[in-house]
Amino acid sequence: MNEMMHVSSNPHTRSRMSTSRIMFFVIIALLPASGFGIWNFGYRAAVLIAVCIASCVASEFIYEKLMKLPVTIDDLSAVVTGLLLALNLPPTLPWWMAVLGSVFAIIIVKMLFGGIGQNFMNPALGGRCFLMICFTAKMTNFTYDGVTQATPLALIRDGASVELFKMIVGTIPGTIGETSTIAILAGAILLIVMGIIDMRIPGSYLLSFILFMGIFSDRGFDINYLAAQLCGGGLMLGAFFMATDYTTSPITDKGKYIYGIIMGFLTFIFRSFSSAAEGVSYAIIISNLLVPLIERVTVPKCFGKGGES
Amino acid sequence: MAFTFKGGIHPFDGKSLSKDKPMEELFPQVEMVYPLSQHIGKPAIPVVKQGDYVLAGQKIAEADGYMSVPIYASASGTISKIEKRRVLTGDMVESIILDNDGIYSTAERMPVRSITEMRRGEVINIIKEAGIVGMGGAGFPTHVKLSPKDPEKIYYVIVNCAECEPYLTSDYRRMIEEPEKLVNGLKIMLALYDHAEGILAVEDNKPDCIRKLRELTLDEPRITVKELKTKYPQGAERQLIYAATRRVINSSMLPADAGCIVNNVDTVCSIYSAVIEGIPLYKRIITVTGDAVRFPKNYIVPCGMSYGALLEEAGGLKEKAEKIVSGGPMMGFALFDLNVPTTKISSALLCLTRDEVARSKPTNCINCGRCVDVCPGRVMPSKLADFAEHGDMESFLKFNGLECCECGCCSYVCPAKRQLTQSIKSMRKIALAQRKKG
Numbered sequence: 001m002n003e004m005m006h007v008s009s010n011p012h013t014r015s016r017m018s019t020s021r022i023m024f025f026v027i028i029a030l031l032p033a034s035g036f037g038i039w040n041f042g043y044r045a046a047v048l049i050a051v052c053i054a055s056c057v058a059s060e061f062i063y064e065k066l067m068k069l070p071v072t073i074d075d076l077s078a079v080v081t082g083l084l085l086a087l088n089l090p091p092t093l094p095w096w097m098a099v100l101g102s103v104f105a106i107i108i109v110k111m112l113f114g115g116i117g118q119n120f121m122n123p124a125l126g127g128r129c130f131l132m133i134c135f136t137a138k139m140t141n142f143t144y145d146g147v148t149q150a151t152p153l154a155l156i157r158d159g160a161s162v163e164l165f166k167m168i169v170g171t172i173p174g175t176i177g178e179t180s181t182i183a184i185l186a187g188a189i190l191l192i193v194m195g196i197i198d199m200r201i202p203g204s205y206l207l208s209f210i211l212f213m214g215i216f217s218d219r220g221f222d223i224n225y226l227a228a229q230l231c232g233g234g235l236m237l238g239a240f241f242m243a244t245d246y247t248t249s250p251i252t253d254k255g256k257y258i259y260g261i262i263m264g265f266l267t268f269i270f271r272s273f274s275s276a277a278e279g280v281s282y283a284i285i286i287s288n289l290l291v292p293l294i295e296r297v298t299v300p301k302c303f304g305k306g307g308e309s
Numbered sequence: 310m311a312f313t314f315k316g317g318i319h320p321f322d323g324k325s326l327s328k329d330k331p332m333e334e335l336f337p338q339v340e341m342v343y344p345l346s347q348h349i350g351k352p353a354i355p356v357v358k359q360g361d362y363v364l365a366g367q368k369i370a371e372a373d374g375y376m377s378v379p380i381y382a383s384a385s386g387t388i389s390k391i392e393k394r395r396v397l398t399g400d401m402v403e404s405i406i407l408d409n410d411g412i413y414s415t416a417e418r419m420p421v422r423s424i425t426e427m428r429r430g431e432v433i434n435i436i437k438e439a440g441i442v443g444m445g446g447a448g449f450p451t452h453v454k455l456s457p458k459d460p461e462k463i464y465y466v467i468v469n470c471a472e473c474e475p476y477l478t479s480d481y482r483r484m485i486e487e488p489e490k491l492v493n494g495l496k497i498m499l500a501l502y503d504h505a506e507g508i509l510a511v512e513d514n515k516p517d518c519i520r521k522l523r524e525l526t527l528d529e530p531r532i533t534v535k536e537l538k539t540k541y542p543q544g545a546e547r548q549l550i551y552a553a554t555r556r557v558i559n560s561s562m563l564p565a566d567a568g569c570i571v572n573n574v575d576t577v578c579s580i581y582s583a584v585i586e587g588i589p590l591y592k593r594i595i596t597v598t599g600d601a602v603r604f605p606k607n608y609i610v611p612c613g614m615s616y617g618a619l620l621e622e623a624g625g626l627k628e629k630a631e632k633i634v635s636g637g638p639m640m641g642f643a644l645f646d647l648n649v650p651t652t653k654i655s656s657a658l659l660c661l662t663r664d665e666v667a668r669s670k671p672t673n674c675i676n677c678g679r680c681v682d683v684c685p686g687r688v689m690p691s692k693l694a695d696f697a698e699h700g701d702m703e704s705f706l707k708f709n710g711l712e713c714c715e716c717g718c719c720s721y722v723c724p725a726k727r728q729l730t731q732s733i734k735s736m737r738k739i740a741l742a743q744r745k746k747g
Binding site: 005006007008009010011012013014015017018019021022072075114115116117118246247248249250251252253256299300301302303304305307308309 | 314315318320321475547548551557558559560562630631632633634638639640641642643644645659661664665666667669672673674675676677678679681682685686687688689691692708709712715717718720721722723724725726728730731734
């Protein structure tokens with residue numbers, strides 16, 4: 001035996017799942033929502049999506065080149081960030097604002113803290129909130145069919161009625177990717193089937209949100225009202241695609257439920273009492289900040305010391 | 310419903326390569342090497358010297374004290390030297406070298422008496438004299454395992470028939486071809502403990518074994534066959550005990566503390582051979598498999614034969630092997646050289662054309678939590694590996710680093726391809742060494 005053989009510590013086999021594969025599936029799962037957004041809002045949506053993805057990937061690449069770090073854009077996480085950010089923007093936003101948001105998301109939120117896996121809040125949502133603060137008017141201007149309209153969530157908050165069917169299909173004003181519940185759920189089901197996300201976080205988030213809304217809002221358990229709250233305002237997109245972001249969600253089993261409930265509670269608070277009708281983004285990023293604490297108090301009991309079942 | 314534990318993984322099992330190949334006994338014409346340390350405990354002391362002629366089954370080294378076992382020649386021939394030889398871990402170990410004459414003349418068997426006439430101590434002494442150790446890979450002297458502080462408090466004698474490690478089919482072949490030996494071996498152990506129930510714990514991917522063993526134990530009120538869910542690491546000692554009995558032990562306990570004694574299939578068969586047939590342990594079953602091997606098979610191998618010679622018996626490599634492993638892919642030991650001897654604890658020779666480990670580059674942890682979800686020890690591998698990499702022993706111990714069983718599930722699932730098991734293993738070694746020092 002003259003050939004050199006490899007030696008390494010056990011195990012000698014690895015699963016096929018890799019970081020880039022996970023990101024690839026997330027991109028695929030976001031395609032229905034993206035496609036619907038482009039169909040619903042026209043070419044401007046497509047331009048924004050392209051701009052966000054390109055500027056996110058470029059920011060990461062340039063930063064890593066400048067800092068002489070290994071280039072990691074092939075893990076596709078910057079593409080996911082760009083796509084998610086775009087889906088959270090109103091289609092009428094000027095493209096240069098989108099670039100600014102992307103740069104903020106990648107450089108400030110992600111790279112300065114050490115790149116993939118090290119950021120303390122969801123980069124896409126960080127970028128969106130940055131834009132909300134800087135360009136509030138543009139970020140809350142929802143034009144649909146050529147007219148500026150209130151989103152269904154704003155309408156229902158003011159006591160008006162909304163067409164639930166339209167909210168489920170998605171033919172309503174809103175950000176590019178948040179309007180179609182069906183398209184988002186199609187992607188979410190793909191991720192669940194592929195084992196990339198599970199229902200612990202979105203399930204506890206949505207369920208606790210409904211409970212808080214049902215118990216504490218003056219509408220009570222009004223099915224139409226609750227359904228409109230669920231389908232409206234980025235809750236679905238947030239619950240399945242952003243709250244489940246690995247890096248910014250707890251690693252522990254119990255922690256995942258607690259995290260979901262905190263988001264449900266915060267979303268309820270923001271939607272009920274804040275001046276804006278929307279609150280999912282803020283609920284998620286605030287909960288992101290609580291993750292280290294949640295993980296610390298939910299360390300699982302190990303096998304042999306009470307953690308067997 | 311099949312019994313199981315929480316966590317675990319389902320790696321590619323690869324058992325179909327060698328599953329249907331009956332056991333084939335080998336009588337190789339090659340030099341035999343017997344390392345004096347093939348078990349946990351003190352190395353054996355040679356009782357032969359250079360130039361002595363020995364027979365297969367003749368004792369060539371005796372136990373040094375209680376925590377040690379003797380070693381037997383597996384072929385006939387002349388002792389050519391006693392010197393340090395490299396073993397599979399890379400260490401140089403004092404070994405007896407036998408110039409094999411290829412005749413395989415056998416020594417006289419050990420005296421046999423009826424089991425009913427013997428007392429506990431006598432049976433255990435035979436097991437010790439036969440050189441029997443845990444043949445699943447640990448190499449723990451079996452007579453020590455069978456001598457708990459309080460034999461009255463042993464309630465379960467479990468035979469680990471799970472064979473959860475991918476590619477391995479040696480236990481499967483034993484169960485299919487010699488189930489009587491297994492059941493009778495278990496009966497010998499049951500005779501030692503008045504209150505014990507015997508459990509044959511088999512994974513449900515071996516329905517034929519379950520059926521066969523159930524038929525054989527129909528009239529044995531003290532023996533049950535338990536069906537376990539097919540999942541790695543179902544055969545890990547703590548997980549096996551939990552699945553079979555719902556009893557729980559942690560890293561600072563022995564199975565006997567929970568009233569259990571666990572033994573591997575081949576070990577139980579060796580107990581049978583020693584006590585009933587008077588044959589000491591010098592042969593064992595080894596699966597030679599993997600996609601690089603020309604003829605994957607299950608062999609009865611005289612211990613001491615080199616891995617290289619064993620691979621030649623299986624037709625050699627049909628393709629270049631990137632990685633060769635002694636044992637299974639999850640817990641086996643990667644070989645850097647095939648010219649090392651097989652021992653009592655060699656369960657398989659696995660030759661893989663692709664080394665997935667070398668092809669995957671570790672990247673940042675993305676905190677996905679897969680390792681936490683699959684960990685059968687219910688610890689947090691990603692955190693433990695961080696502590697290990699930073700040398701933070703205090704946090705490592707606080708987060709139950711010692712409860713890791715090194716099964717490899719975390720490294721297997723990690724999408725960032727981190728070497729989690731390796732980091733944790735290294736830290737555990739340091740921690741255990743410090744604990745020993747006190």
